Amino acid sequence: xxxxxxxxxxxxxxxxxxxxxxxxxxxxxxxxxxxxxxxxxxxxxxxxxxxxxxxxxxxxxxxxxxxxxxxxxxxxxxxxx
Amino acid sequence: xxxxxxxxxxxxxxxxxxxxxxxxxxxxxxxxxxxxxxxxxxxxxxxxxxxxxxxxxxxxxxxxxxxxxxxxxxxxxxxxxxxxxxxxxxxxxxxxxxxxxxxxxxxxxxxxxxxxxxxxxxxxxxxxxxxxxxxxxxxxxxxxxxxxxxxxxxxxxxxxxxxxxxxxxxxxxxxxxxxxxxxxxxxxxxxxxxxxxxxxxxxxxxxxxxxxxxxxxxxxxxxxxxxxxxxxxxxxxxxxxxxxxxxxxxxxxxxxxxxxxxx
Numbered sequence: 001x002x003x004x005x006x007x008x009x010x011x012x013x014x015x016x017x018x019x020x021x022x023x024x025x026x027x028x029x030x031x032x033x034x035x036x037x038x039x040x041x042x043x044x045x046x047x048x049x050x051x052x053x054x055x056x057x058x059x060x061x062x063x064x065x066x067x068x069x070x071x072x073x074x075x076x077x078x079x080x081x
Numbered sequence: 082x083x084x085x086x087x088x089x090x091x092x093x094x095x096x097x098x099x100x101x102x103x104x105x106x107x108x109x110x111x112x113x114x115x116x117x118x119x120x121x122x123x124x125x126x127x128x129x130x131x132x133x134x135x136x137x138x139x140x141x142x143x144x145x146x147x148x149x150x151x152x153x154x155x156x157x158x159x160x161x162x163x164x165x166x167x168x169x170x171x172x173x174x175x176x177x178x179x180x181x182x183x184x185x186x187x188x189x190x191x192x193x194x195x196x197x198x199x200x201x202x203x204x205x206x207x208x209x210x211x212x213x214x215x216x217x218x219x220x221x222x223x224x225x226x227x228x229x230x231x232x233x234x235x236x237x238x239x240x241x242x243x244x245x246x247x248x249x250x251x252x253x254x255x256x257x258x259x260x261x262x263x264x265x266x267x268x269x270x271x272x273x274x275x276x277x278x279x280x281x282x283x284x285x286x287x288x289x290x291x292x293x294x295x296x297x298x299x300x301x302x303x304x305x306x307x308x309x310x311x312x313x314x315x316x317x318x319x320x321x322x323x324x325x326x327x328x329x330x331x332x333x334x335x336x337x338x339x340x341x342x343x344x
Contacts, residue, residue, distance in 0.1 A: 023285045032332030033172035040176040056145040
């Protein structure tokens with residue numbers, strides 16, 4: 001990895017996305033990565049973070065669509081387990 | 082510190098990575114530092130328990146602004162180090178109570194982590210997504226009822242609408258088949274591949290349906306070949322719009338315990 005393959009950018013300028021999109025990042029940092037249970041985050045290790053983030057995303061999208069901020073509704077009981 | 086803190090882990094690397102943390106700022110605006118044990122170095126940072134402790138995390142993870150800020154900070158640290166050394170990224174929100182407990186994890190997982198570092202050395206992750214090149218205009222929506230009047234302007238409209246929907250359905254089937262062909266070709270150039278669920282159009286902000294959301298682990302010396310292959314596939318499959326992202330740290334290829342490829 002000492003020479004990151006950034007040269008590939010020149011091969012497909014029309015296809016390459018320059019900015020890291022949040023959805024792509026969340027796919028990876030929430031569904032990817034090693035799941036090792038931290039002693040502070042014991043119960044979170046069992047939680048499907050993708051579902052949690054989708055809920056956050058959907059809430060934010062629907063808030064945009066409806067022009068209202070309903071992100072605080074259902075504040076209770078949103079976590080499984 | 083007056084406030085109690087805990088230890089956020091970004092990734093695990095080899096000891097050479099400990100020289101790379103100088104000046105790195107991570108989640109919560111805190112400095113990143115190396116934590117070495119068992120011949121491995123974890124990239125860690127002290128974070129406030131009031132924001133990153135278990136109870137706070139449960140709430141904060143559902144706050145999109147907080148989630149984005151934290152995910153980007155987590156990623157930037159990992160990406161910076163991954164440019165220089167192989168790293169095993171941790172899932173977001175892996176937090177330990179102290180350096181001691183984090184070091185104990187390194188000791189317990191040393192063999193697995195070392196194996197993963199060896200497997201990831203000289204390889205990077207690339208993301209490829211494929212969308213329907215035309216807007217997916219309600220092809221999955223309600224269909225016109227059969228048995229409507231067969232003459233008159235209403236019937237002409239319904240016929241036209243039915244033809245339109247059939248064309249969209251055909252385009253979608255073509256696109257799905259093309260996406261499978263794209264995946265087969267790219268898989269061949271990769272050490273490993275992982276398929277993610279398609280992102281929803283509403284959330285991802287694209288207009289056509291996503292028919293492929295894949296990650297590929299590619300040897301760095303084949304990265305140009307891989308990029309050229311994506312370009313070639315985009316030209317060959319006109320029904321698809323392809324996007325390429327990367328190189329990413331190998332988030333998608335460290336499995337549950339750092340030893341296996343996620344399938």
